[in-house]
Amino acid sequence: MKRVGILTSGGDAPGMNACIRAAVRTALDNGLEVTGIRRGFSGLINGELCRLDRRAIRNIVHRGGTILETTRSPEFETQEGMARAYQTLDRSGIDALVLIGGEGTFRGAGVFEEEFDITLVGVPGTIDNDVYGTDYCIGFDTAINCALGAIDRIRDTASSHERLFFLEVMGHHSGFLALESGIAGGVEEILIPEYPLNIDDLSTRLQEYLKAGKSGTIVVVAEGNRPGISYQIASAVKKKVDMESRVCVLGHLQRGGSPTARDRILASTLGVAAIQAVLEGREGNMVGEVKGDLSYTCFKDTWQKKKPLPAGLTSILRLLSE
Amino acid sequence: MKRVGILTSGGDAPGMNACIRAAVRTALDNGLEVTGIRRGFSGLINGELCRLDRRAIRNIVHRGGTILETTRSPEFETQEGMARAYQTLDRSGIDALVLIGGEGTFRGAGVFEEEFDITLVGVPGTIDNDVYGTDYCIGFDTAINCALGAIDRIRDTASSHERLFFLEVMGHHSGFLALESGIAGGVEEILIPEYPLNIDDLSTRLQEYLKAGKSGTIVVVAEGNRPGISYQIASAVKKKVDMESRVCVLGHLQRGGSPTARDRILASTLGVAAIQAVLEGREGNMVGEVKGDLSYTCFKDTWQKKKPLPAGLTSILRLLSE
Amino acid sequence: MKRVGILTSGGDAPGMNACIRAAVRTALDNGLEVTGIRRGFSGLINGELCRLDRRAIRNIVHRGGTILETTRSPEFETQEGMARAYQTLDRSGIDALVLIGGEGTFRGAGVFEEEFDITLVGVPGTIDNDVYGTDYCIGFDTAINCALGAIDRIRDTASSHERLFFLEVMGHHSGFLALESGIAGGVEEILIPEYPLNIDDLSTRLQEYLKAGKSGTIVVVAEGNRPGISYQIASAVKKKVDMESRVCVLGHLQRGGSPTARDRILASTLGVAAIQAVLEGREGNMVGEVKGDLSYTCFKDTWQKKKPLPAGLTSILRLLSE
């Protein structure tokens, strides 16, 4: 083992830079050289490489986004794309590759590893937090605090006027972000893909809050696979509840921002663990943190197994919202 | 002069509480008693009053929204509504009324004052900043910093991916908020009501940025009178530029948040000035700040005259964006 | 069981309000009435009570500090003080008491409970995070993010100039706050009470960073029991290293601020758990969270047993700092 590569893939997430920094420092400390691959699998295919030494990772621990950039690469899903990616690794003497990303990244990694003789270790980085094998993904804590900041701001105005607000947050197949930011923000309603949406029931509850004299009501909506869906929900509710409503769509601003302490610490811990996993021969796994301890999950499980919403939170949801 | 009333009206804006606090302290210091009217003109009509003493205004200087709440009141636009509002003032011995709000508020004030024998002084508070007679309105500085924070966050992810972002900010008839936040954020394009929108020209310029190798492009859009309009612009552009795009709609979260230093200082200055205007017999005016000095503008001018965008900024817009 | 009391004691911590809110909602949901005791044990002795219903806890989830206020009460350490405190509970029909605080609070609770027939349940709230029986205390996450924000700001200027910065953070007997904020901030040195301070060694390392061409160096210092100690360390280092240095002392500003998502979620979870502990007859314990699960620790253990620094972090400290 002489040289390790690092790439970020899929949607970027705050803390990816802190993870890169930790991985590079750990690799250098173990006598390895480190190559950065720019722009994810796409850069791996096209050989967009850069050297990662101590200077390259200075002053990045607090930066949002990823210095290595990231794209989605349809080409990597083809046999030819993978072959070219492998050639890049082979040609540049990269013995092992650390991949920071989400479900899609590890799905690709699983196939790549099956077809080619290559050492891969994954690190979960996605604000959706929907990766099995880790309680938290890098970027999630920053994203909930971002959404929470929006809820707090809306509450200022919600209690000045008498109004209904829909705040749309990210969350493709899962409601982690909506659930945790909604509970932390003490909102009235949380709509997530895990629970079926019933406009009638929602409207009835909103009507009750209105009667109870609540001065402002906030509904957090996970966008699911239909960004902008809040406009339709608001319009459907409008037909049943006589209440002016407003919509905010946070969109990609949830991906940005300087990472929180928790995200940087998780990112640093997993960055160190990824290199140690490489050195200990734990390839084919994603490193994660479950109940405070390091864990290792094979790529297939990370996206095939469904990660449940935290039971502790769903059980108190009704008590704390409404 | 024994008792002064204060109300907030129209859309709430961060800093209104700092203004209330300053006005109350100044009034008390001059031997006046102060009555707060809750929920704007609607509360004035219905006699929703509260006492504002030093205790009532403790620990509010940093709070978003308004402790007096605000609503829009269609009833106040009727002769009967105004008559009832006048009765409230008469009955409670309120000799003068300070109104914190925007265009609509001063439009109503102008009529109210013509028809009834009442002393009114206005203070400009609106994040739209579109009130003639003051360079800045209370809440505007907080709102541009809020929009700016969103731009900064999007930039993190914009430079990680190669993408086009539309960020929709407030601004009904005017582009102050979009213009200042866009220049401060160094975005590529700013679309405001003052300039006609040409999708072809916009698409051409976006295409050029793409060719020039820009890794991410941000377009700030003033919502005008059609909140959610960004989705239509994005979809129109999509037909001409081959670039994935994303939309964020800030909506009412721009109204919230703890006011910035500048907003609190402006709000405090104008709160003091409003009471002094009452004492000096300058009724019928809105107090404002023009080029750093206090100014007084009759209600009619505040909404009839069109406040121009700052020439200093429009002249450097092309230099600083693109 | 008919009525439960809640008080906050010791140093205040962000998230205490979210905890009060969750406890009150859970109690009401279980048919209990809730009495708030103001100003900690001192208010308990003097009978400073208030009713906590749903209205009382509206719009507090995001507020720093504690609506119940807190003081330190030497009187409660006397037999007579405790007797009077007991009388307050007895007289007002409070059957059980939830105490939100730190080490000192639980020390007092342990004695109180031994001497009087009273049902007590504790919740850990202290930015020092030094309570045994829970991985995290309410307020800690907000405090590390506050310290981290300071580190990030200093880094901006540290890399503009060539300089040495000492940033003093809280932490009486323990270095949790310095350790986690320092690792998250990627600082060069972390000085904590757990490790003996050697000025010579420190100076040697600082000299090395200087030689290695580092443009700015940040040392995080836990104040221990000597607030302001950084000035002495800076002055001792000055004699050995030829480098201009600057000191910042965060002090109590680390106690304030709107709580982070994590702190609000922890606070909400523990607030619910505290009432459930009361109902399940788990008195005499502090509820906490260990490795993601609820835990119950008798009062004595919470302050007698020494909570170790997280091994995962101390082991990677050298790798990530320097």
Place this chain on the structure above:
Amino acid sequence: MKRVGILTSGGDAPGMNACIRAAVRTALDNGLEVTGIRRGFSGLINGELCRLDRRAIRNIVHRGGTILETTRSPEFETQEGMARAYQTLDRSGIDALVLIGGEGTFRGAGVFEEEFDITLVGVPGTIDNDVYGTDYCIGFDTAINCALGAIDRIRDTASSHERLFFLEVMGHHSGFLALESGIAGGVEEILIPEYPLNIDDLSTRLQEYLKAGKSGTIVVVAEGNRPGISYQIASAVKKKVDMESRVCVLGHLQRGGSPTARDRILASTLGVAAIQAVLEGREGNMVGEVKGDLSYTCFKDTWQKKKPLPAGLTSILRLLSE
């Protein structure tokens, strides 16, 4: 005129990067080439140059500090140092130099310009805001918001406990920062170099607040030329007022952070104006903004004339604090 140089000097201030960006874009737009001088006058003496093209200034508008770095250079105060600095300019074909800095910078510039045939234009950048010839200096607005954030955080805890807090902010010979942040924060007392400090009077007033039942009292202290002076004031007050007190010293964290909207807009406006001043032959001046309009002040006046505190604010100080 073919090539313009840019340097930042003295203490760094948030917004310097936005200024550099605007100046570079304006210069390029006018067909000039731009050279960056690193590390202020020291780098000018030693020929530390870099090319500033459009790529170099991407993604810097929101960054604190200065990409060109800054140092204090005793050598530049010597005849020989200036001669070497001139040689650098001469050798590299730099026809004009834009200097972003404060009093000390313009003092040096005045001498440099007298002794050598060189075109200099200044831009005021200092969080102290003590430069004559401009209402605001770049960085000041960010710094007051930073100090204000600290005040708000302390207030959270001040109203939970009953306590006295001293918050020390920057301000060498002037109290701009303490005055504006203190008024915006609604603090009880503001101690600035412009007004003589009388411990007896201060103690008497603090005693009165205590009697009036104020739950927490905040005193903002300008450090003047004695950083850490708050500890002595606190200790002197302690002898006269029976009240526990705490000290926070913000120090250099006030210099950092992402610049506010206002600072970026001012920085951008002055960056454009500096290059235009070069092109219009207005050398020997600092460009500034007075009452909203561009202004030009010869170097000597910028530091010889005393900039007064804003009269509007000092006149309402007593009304708004206490």
